[in-house]
Every structure is written in structure tokens, then in C-alpha cells.
Amino acid sequence: MKNIIAIVILGCFVITLPNAFAQNPADPIHVLVWDERQPAQASAYQDFLGNEIAKGLVKQSSEFKVRSVALDDTEQGLTAGNLEWADVIIWWGHVRQSEVPNEKARLIVDYIRSGKLDLIALHSAHWARPFIEAMNWRSVEDAKQHFQSKGWKGEFLIESIKPPRERTVPIHGSELTPSYFGYKKNQRQFQAIVHLPWCCFPDYRPDGAPGTLTVQSPDHPISKGLPPTIQVPRTEMYNEPFHVPQPDEVIFKETWTKGEKFRSGMVWNIGKGKVFYFRPGHETYPVYKQPEMIQILQNACLWLGR
Numbered sequence: 115m116k117n118i119i120a121i122v123i124l125g126c127f128v129i130t131l132p133n134a135f136a137q138n139p140a141d142p143i144h145v146l147v148w149d150e151r152q153p154a155q156a157s158a159y160q161d162f163l164g165n166e167i168a169k170g171l172v173k174q175s176s177e178f179k180v181r182s183v184a185l186d187d188t189e190q191g192l193t194a195g196n197l198e199w200a201d202v203i204i205w206w207g208h209v210r211q212s213e214v215p216n217e218k219a220r221l222i223v224d225y226i227r228s229g230k231l232d233l234i235a236l237h238s239a240h241w242a243r244p245f246i247e248a249m250n251w252r253s254v255e256d257a258k259q260h261f262q263s264k265g266w267k268g269e270f271l272i273e274s275i276k277p278p279r280e281r282t283v284p285i286h287g288s289e290l291t292p293s294y295f296g297y298k299k300n301q302r303q304f305q306a307i308v309h310l311p312w313c314c315f316p317d318y319r320p321d322g323a324p325g326t327l328t329v330q331s332p333d334h335p336i337s338k339g340l341p342p343t344i345q346v347p348r349t350e351m352y353n354e355p356f357h358v359p360q361p362d363e364v365i366f367k368e369t370w371t372k373g374e375k376f377r378s379g380m381v382w383n384i385g386k387g388k389v390f391y392f393r394p395g396h397e398t399y400p401v402y403k404q405p406e407m408i409q410i411l412q413n414a415c416l417w418l419g420r
């Protein structure tokens with residue numbers, strides 16, 4: 115294998131590597147850290163949140179080769195070379211989510227579905243277009259399986275209903291999404307109407323109140339080496355219900371002293387790949403300077419990348 119040279123320039127990791135996926139356990143895992151790099155991060159991160167995560171991963175394990183890219187980079191950091199190189203993308207987005215084209219989000223999900231890439235969506239990346247696209251795809255697949263489990267056979271005609279506006283917040287008492295409705299068109303066809311997930315939740319509170327992260331799946335590789343509970347001294351609160359498809363695995367749950375709760379670590383199978391959503395964070399709190407948070411990302415990258 116060719117020699118590997120890591121160069122750090124102004125917080126951006128540039129790696130020279132052969133263009134190959136990590137198939138052999140001896141190969142490095144290629145992690146692409148994508149960050150919106152909003153100015154508000156400066157109150158908690160001197161060199162942006164994404165660079166903090168990238169440096170933490172490199173420091174934590176020699177098994178990673180990391181590139182840290184940003185929204186304002188060429189092609190928003192999502193060049194064909196970067197996507198072909200990566201095994202895992204860690205995604206941090208917030209106020210500029212809609213600047214990522216839908217076509218690029220669909221391309222990323224195509225990579226995930228084919229098993230070439232996995233996605234870790236952090237905190238407010240619940241509204242990142244690649245995450246939404248993955249949840250939409252999964253919702254349609256779940257609808258097909260739902261009706262097949264009820265005995266329906268024949269041709270599916272799928273009509274998808276999207277939320278009327280991006281980045282709108284559902285209220286308590288709303289019907290949970292995704293949801294499905296089907297009706298017969300004839301004896302060989304039926305129409306399945308899929309109300310796609312809102313990918314949001316009714317309550318949030320960015321006051322920096324502490325949260326408690328509790329491990330729900332202690333034997334899962336993402337939980338390796340972690341204590342049963344982790345205190346997050348300052349974080350933003352999200353409160354259920356989270357409008358997303360039923361996850362395949364719930365790794366963490368999070369609670370706050372005012373009674374709010376959230377499924378804060380969830381995994382979905384998306385074709386041959388996976389999406390891991392990890393909730394803790396806020397751009398103005400140093401959540402990803404906390405060693406346990408970096409360890410969780412390290413565990414997730416090792417599990418997904420292998």
C-alpha cells in the first residue's frame with residue numbers, strides 16, 4: 115500500500131490516499147467531516163466544530179484518515195473525489211441547510227443505499243437534506259413492507275406527500291409522520307399514499323441546561339467503553355415525538371430535569387448502508403470537546419466504516 119501523508123492546513127485535513135473503500139480490517143477508515151462552519155460556533159470552538167471533531171478522531175485513533183470540509187468549499191466539499199474516498203460522513207448543519215442541492219442529497223443517499231457510504235447526522239442535521247432524503251426513502255420502503263405484511267400483493271403505486279415547507283416545527287397532538295394510507299385501484303393495483311416524515315419535534319430549548327444521556331443498548335459497538343449514563347453539562351433540549359421512521363436500533367436516550375426526553379442515538383438501515391443520528395449538541399456549547407462525545411463518534415465510525 116502506498117505511503118499515507120497527512121497534512122493539516124488552516125484546520126482542513128488533506129489526505130493523500132489510494133481511491134479505495136475500507137474493505138480490509140487493516141485499511142484505514144476514511145471519515146469526511148462536513149460542517150456548515152457558521153460564525154456562531156466561535157463562542158465554543160476556536161477552529162470550528164467540524165475541525166474539532168476531525169482533530170478528536172485523529173487524536174483518538176490511528177485507524178482513521180479524516181478530511182474536514184465545509185459548505186463554502188468547492189462544490190460545498192461534496193466533490194466526487196471526496197464522496198468516492200469516504201467510508202463515513204459526519205454531518206453538522208444548522209441555518210444554511212437548504213443551500214445543499216437536493217440533487218447532491220439524493221446522490222449521497224444513492225451512495226448509502228449501495229453500501230459505499232454511511233452517514234452520521236449530528237444534532238440539527240435532522241434537517242440536513244441528506245438525512246431527510248434518507249428518511250424519505252426509508253418511509254416509502256416501510257410503507258411497502260407494511261402493506262405487504264397485511265397481505266396485499268400486486269403492483270404498488272406510491273404517492274408521496276412532503277411537508278408543505280422545509281424546516282417547520284410540528285405541534286403536539288399532530289398525527290405522527292411518516293404515515294401511510296392505501297386504497298384499491300383494481301384487483302391487481304393499489305395506491306399507497308405516504309405522508310413523509312417531518313424530521314422534527316415539537317419542543318426545543320437552547321438554554322444550555324444539562325442533559326443526561328443513558329445507554330439503551332450496552333452491547334452495541336457504538337456503546338463500547340461507555341458508562342451507563344453520561345452527563346452533558348451544557349446542551350440544547352429536543353423533546354419527543356421525533357417525526358422519523360421507526361429506527362432499527364435505539365442506542366441512547368436523553369432526559370432533562372424538566373421532564374423532556376428524546377431518543378438521542380438511532381440507527382436506520384438504508385439499503386445496504388446505515389444512518390446514525392446522534393442528538394447532543396448546539397453550536398454555542400462545547401459538547402464535542404467532551405471526551406465521551408468523541409468516543410461515541412469514534413465507536414460509530416469504527417462500526418460503520420468496517
